[in-house]
Amino acid sequence: MTTRSWWGWGNVEDAVTPEERRALVERVRAVLPDADLTFHSPPDPASLEVPESRIQPPGEIYSTDPVDRLAHARGQAYRDVTRNLAGDVGQLPDAVARPRTEQDVVDVLDWCGSNGVAVIPFGGGTSVVGGVEPRDLDRAVTMDLQRLDRVLEVDPTSRAARIQAGVLGPSLEAQLKPHDLTLRHFPQSFEFSTLGGWLATRAGGHYATLYTHVDDLTESLRVVTPQGISESRRLPGSGAGPSPDRLFLGSEGTLGVITEAWMRLQEPPAHRAGASVRFASWERAVEATRLIAQSGLYPANCRLLDPAEAFLNAGSAQAVLVLAFESADHPVDVKLARALELCGGGEVVEGAAQQWRKSFLRMPYQRDAMAQHGMITETFETACTWDRFPELHATVTEAATRALREMCGIGVVTCRFTHVYPDGPAPYYGIYAPGRWGGLTAQWDEIKAAVSEALIASGGTITHHHAVGRDHMPWYTRQRPDVFGAALSGAKAALDPQGLLNPGVLTPRPT
Template sequence: MSSTPRGRWGWGFENELIDEDGLRDRKAFLESVLDFPERPVLEPTPIAEATIPEPEIEAPDHLDSFCTSNRAVRARRTYGMAPPENIRAFHGDFSPAPDVVAQPRTETDVEDVLEWATDRRVAVTPVTGGTGVAGGTSPPAGENRADYAGTVALDLRNLNDVLEVDEQSRTALIEGGTMGPDINDQLEAHGLHLRHYPQSYELSGLGGWIATRSGGHYATRYTHIDELVESVRMICPAGAFETQRLPAHGAGPDANRLVCGSEGSLGVITRAWMQVEPRPRYRSEAAVYFDGVLKAAAAIRRIVQAKLYPANCRLHDRVETTMYGLEDVDRDMVVLGFESTDGPTEGAIERALEICEEAGGDCPDGPDHHGEGYGCSRSPDSDVVRWGRAFQMGGAGNAAIPLCVVRGTVETAVTWDRFPAFHEAMLAAFDEVLEPECGMGHVSTRFSHVYPDGPAVYYTFQAPGDADPDRRIEQWRRIKRAGLDTVMEYDLTPTHHHAVGRNHREWYAEQIPENYGESLRAVKGVLDPAGVMNPGVLVDAPEEE
């Protein structure tokens, strides 16, 4: 586990946040390439000057050995990574800070915290890396907080071991607080890894991935962490909830699915048996260019419906590549990648490239084959590698806060037949709100994951924002609402892989059947009878009689 703390107001670790040179370069890029008006350059409020309220409660003596009310620790466990949270953190507003941060060392410690919280009516927010972008990682605030005696952030990062590896079944028992790199460092001795690489990989961990139904490396087939969960154990205020370790079953609704996506509202994920595998020995990848998103989409649809199952099959329109600094890419780009632990991948990518060519795409550099099986390393100068470097966490995102840029995303999933009309409607909705709110702005389109019946579409908006943090947050909310309202006009989902949290809950309530929400509340009433687990996320606790 890294000893370097996560950045207080941006992606990456504290020592990786954008420096003065990077900020100057990004400012020049925004103004000269994206035509933003001149951007101010703000300085973050030092933590010593930040607003961090005094705790309203203290941990009892029997929990004192692993709990703290230290001011700086509480500040670091106040927010996730949603844009409004980053803006508030940058400006030194930690008013929702938890009263206590618990850092349990064992599952028994977790049980003791939940028993105390239930008895005293203290709201509990489980957290691993704290990288959630939907407002579900922070303690409750406002009306959600008013009903509680206090709040505790339950930091699981001391539960960070791979406990057991079954090499024959290719599964591993992993504790919920284990961060992504630590999981694979420990599995390396067995020649295995957990092939799940969300963009937050270095900063997030297994419990958070399962709780939020994290989307990862695979663009097809194994798109969510759910597909890799064999069994899971969750400690709830009412006791342990543990599923069987089975390859599969047909006995009623799958209990694993109740835990996956529960977002800390039912209990704390302490361990899970996960499917693991050797690292790929063969890889093939290519960048293909199209004149138009719809042409690229048609090619991708044929690829996934042909069941070629590329590990990477992502569309990035020319707005997105420009936003990330690849100004020389003037067409819409599809990144293809195939991988195998067993045999060569040339045949699969060649067929995919044939489909792309038939749909109007071209691949000027051809495919790149690399890996242990091919006996060669990855070409460092390919467009795929260039894009990967540009797309790494930080950079554009971290610069947004000090340069007063309103930046956010709306992501969903839609069937292929409705995508053209939906895409046009989304761009129109953003256009209608960006000018009155910000004077101008840009919206990019990406396919983050793709399925035989449709893509997961990911829109990123970027616009000049107000220097006042409250006004800038309101600009973000209005632009995001315009996108989400359009999503729901097409009867889609407010999130494909960013979770519900508190930011998407209004639209999640529209998505699900009313009696499904009632069913979730009933389950919460059984597993969390006092309603202390992550209040305001997913559904409310049942009303007390």
């Protein structure tokens, strides 16, 4: 039996151990000897002043319990954690609804529509962009979908399954295992996020190439909207006009509640091969990664770590490329050998991949532990074409370094590629800086605004796989074409004429 942390990532039982914490603090002290690393405990949630619920919804699927509402008030970004640590309660949903059936979902939308109450669909609540926060809402119900958690049907011939949207990653995979099939979608937040959340945010899985975005694994969707149910046909492909699924994928709870999806499955991999390659120069490492991305080899892992990221998380002072291939059908050693040829000049190193994997799984817990010591440790991510990458990287690194100097005096910026495409990488940046206890959220917000400006100015996207939410809205509205924005508002008006669903996300709220 495990207990979810109310203020930070994951399970209380899996939080950093005292030894792990000591080692982290020592490592930071070695680099930042002047940082104030005083430890701060999270407040007792029972001691926090929680505003009264303003609504009285009907039936046993609703809860107005203060701790329940607190646990559904925000996501899992660094700024969510720092606000929780500071005891800053902010705005809470007035109730949490936990539908057991699709009819319950319809009933919640009906009741909220009749009473003018906003509805925020909630999967695992791992949003890092303010996607589940009832910010600036008069009254709101958060609809927690985790009771809709079954694999309902498996079609082994087409290798697909009909799955309820509220299922968490581990339960989904456990239900597919007896069929010897897997969705093979593993975002870093896999353990605590849901199928519906992945679909609504167009999540990116762990794999670097090919079928890693949940979009490509989706065969059809069933969505409850305030205007009725939309269910698309199960088809392997279709040229019949714009795709209904593409309208709802990435709609972030603003157009309807995804209740079920038919998802494309795969057999678990049986053949694997991997290696890590160290490069003396970052530019050479980027070039080798581009060649592999364009080679048609499609590695499962192709994670390039810059020297700072490699130093912190893979035990190397030089850039490291972690490569892996896998297949359910055929050996992959030949592919790995060809990829290594494309790394000409790089040196194969032992142990980096294992160390990277270990660090990767602990990162969210360590981020929160360091926040307790007043450190700013957060990430942001983007994607751009290869021709633009050198300039984007220089501009973003410069903007981040300047913002860190101004806000914290000092700090470190790291970069890795999470995904690579034939036409460009998805760079993922890490920020490590000593913050000021009491001002961590405001400091991070300034840094985030500076790097977001740099991303948009350099032709990148405001997000590659973290979604838009409320936090990215100022930059998203500049990134998407204006006429597309108008079309999206039109779709919103047609499906959700009262503007009940997740107001303030993706389309501006009517003034």
